[in-house]
Amino acid sequence: xxxxxxxxxxxxTSAGIPRLETGVPGVDDLTGGGIPLGRPxxxxxxxxxxxxxxxxxxLAAGIEKCDSPGVFVAFEETPDDVRENMAGFGWDIPAWxxxxxxxxxxxxxxxxxxxxxxxxxxxxxxxxxxxxxxxxKAGAKRVALDSLAALFTRFPDPGTVRRELFRMTxxxxxxxxxxxxxxxxxxxxxxxxxxxxxxxxxxxxIMLRNHPSVVRRRRTIxxxxxxxxxxxxxxxxxxxxxxxxHVTPIGSMTLDQPSTNRRVxxxxxxxxxMCSGGFFQDSVTIVSGATGAGKTLTAxxxxxxxxxxxxxxxxxxxxxxxxxxxxNAASWGIDLEAMEQNDRxxxxxxxxxxxxxxxxxxxxxxxxxxxxxQRIVVDSITAxxxxxxxxRYRDFVLGLTSLIKTRQIAGLYTSTxxxxxxxxxxxxxxxxxxxxxxxxxxxxELDSGVARGLTVLKMRGSAHDKSIRRFEIxxxxxxxxEPFNTPSGIxxxxxxxx
Amino acid sequence: MPDDRYMxxxxxxDITPAIQRAIETLRNLCDDEMSGCYDFEVIxxxxxxxxxxxxxxxxxxxxxxxxxxxxxxxxxxxxDREKVLLGLDLLPSKQxx
Numbered sequence: 001x002x003x004x005x006x007x008x009x010x011x012x013t014s015a016g017i018p019r020l021e022t023g024v025p026g027v028d029d030l031t032g033g034g035i036p037l038g039r040p041x042x043x044x045x046x047x048x049x050x051x052x053x054x055x056x057x058x059l060a061a062g063i064e065k066c067d068s069p070g071v072f073v074a075f076e077e078t079p080d081d082v083r084e085n086m087a088g089f090g091w092d093i094p095a096w097x098x099x100x101x102x103x104x105x106x107x108x109x110x111x112x113x114x115x116x117x118x119x120x121x122x123x124x125x126x127x128x129x130x131x132x133x134x135x136x137k138a139g140a141k142r143v144a145l146d147s148l149a150a151l152f153t154r155f156p157d158p159g160t161v162r163r164e165l166f167r168m169t170x171x172x173x174x175x176x177x178x179x180x181x182x183x184x185x186x187x188x189x190x191x192x193x194x195x196x197x198x199x200x201x202x203x204x205x206i207m208l209r210n211h212p213s214v215v216r217r218r219r220t221i222x223x224x225x226x227x228x229x230x231x232x233x234x235x236x237x238x239x240x241x242x243x244x245x246h247v248t249p250i251g252s253m254t255l256d257q258p259s260t261n262r263r264v265x266x267x268x269x270x271x272x273x274m275c276s277g278g279f280f281q282d283s284v285t286i287v288s289g290a291t292g293a294g295k296t297l298t299a300x301x302x303x304x305x306x307x308x309x310x311x312x313x314x315x316x317x318x319x320x321x322x323x324x325x326x327x328n329a330a331s332w333g334i335d336l337e338a339m340e341q342n343d344r345x346x347x348x349x350x351x352x353x354x355x356x357x358x359x360x361x362x363x364x365x366x367x368x369x370x371x372x373x374q375r376i377v378v379d380s381i382t383a384x385x386x387x388x389x390x391x392r393y394r395d396f397v398l399g400l401t402s403l404i405k406t407r408q409i410a411g412l413y414t415s416t417x418x419x420x421x422x423x424x425x426x427x428x429x430x431x432x433x434x435x436x437x438x439x440x441x442x443x444x445e446l447d448s449g450v451a452r453g454l455t456v457l458k459m460r461g462s463a464h465d466k467s468i469r470r471f472e473i474x475x476x477x478x479x480x481x482e483p484f485n486t487p488s489g490i491x492x493x494x495x496x497x498x
Numbered sequence: 499m500p501d502d503r504y505m506x507x508x509x510x511x512d513i514t515p516a517i518q519r520a521i522e523t524l525r526n527l528c529d530d531e532m533s534g535c536y537d538f539e540v541i542x543x544x545x546x547x548x549x550x551x552x553x554x555x556x557x558x559x560x561x562x563x564x565x566x567x568x569x570x571x572x573x574x575x576x577x578d579r580e581k582v583l584l585g586l587d588l589l590p591s592k593q594x595x
Contacts, residue, residue: 110554110569119581120520120574125511126543126555133547155557155573 023061026247045208055144075150239358267305270480289441318383381413504536
């Protein structure tokens, strides 16, 4: 197979084995176009890692998106269990069965069946005959087998079972169906499956893991092997919600984001001037400051700028309640409710703790898809740090930033710092490299007292005003004044007011 | 008497020499132990896949004793006569009798 002529950053579906899109959100990005067409893929996971959901979703996507029938071989659960358990995801299996789009092969024990007695040689041709029969009856192109582990516990002599599995995957290939076979991992971080079956279905291996975490369980997916194709490496977070599995591939989106030169107004003429004409359309700006430094006001000003430009904006509030926001905005002369009535603004206020970070990301994506905003405000991004370990928080920010940029949305995150005067915090070290512009709001200590200061610390791809400006909060919003006299100090926190 | 009647079904895919031997073993055994009072059917599941579906056959050969209850299933080519008797609940009664 010629595979010397592709960049590892591109999907090389042309150079390798043709792919079939799974239809599971995010998985086709991770795999660079889907799983090998007409071949078996192994899905390994610890118990309760989402293997069954993944396989059912694969068949469901085939039926819903391409009217492509599927066969589900149920080893562990009964078809009734599967029908019932999957109804909660919106998958109406009985309706598909009635339309001839879904067939079960029930491969568990009979209800009245005891342990089977084995006497002499046997093979699993019975299972193969039944799968072939179901595939032909349904005209299926997608097949799921969940889970192979059951075969090893039911039949003696793992060597015989492996040989029979090898025959089965050969048959699946020969029938030209794309199949998912699940099996069990012993532990989340040994990459050893319980029954060592990888070599029989070696075209592709996907790992699902369920890590224990302090606050919430964290689910990840990893493409371990994909013959004849580049794929995204490493573990990627996913969530399981009402629509099934949703993967947020990190990194697969960030490299090829389009970039525009279109500027959007921050809502403040002075701030626009400081940034040489406003923020970039497909950029993310961080507004960093201590409590009360004016972050939410800057965010509101940005919303006002959106409304004035006729842009639609999405506000995601993780700190204040909706009435608080509306009241505060009104005190700065910004009428959020009017913006909402004109369908220029949507406000979602949520406690960070309400769901997992992965789930937040899925919900945000859904909100973006529904409303199609040109701008997004997250107030504050640092509130999310409360609910997850730092690496998961970073994944969340990275995922959200990628999402915002690929949709060419102008994003603004507020970031709460713990210290009133200093410049760097752990938080910003974690996320500042991901963003395009940083605006610092800091208290500046003067000989005569304390004043608010604002400076544009970074502005990727553009010149910007590097001075530290006096900044006031008024009934007409933010007012940015003249630079402080001594041009150093906000970073070191002290300005001599002369 | 209908209660004593055995009903045995052997699910196969190919009549290999081993299967042929298994069938002979079974017939002999039935004649010896069941006084000829039995029905014995060999089912090729390639020809009748729906029967394999109904009975949830995975392994072949599988011998199913449908009557008298309880239902018993034996997997394999029945190379051990004693184990077949045991599997069909025949050995204990023989020993007692």
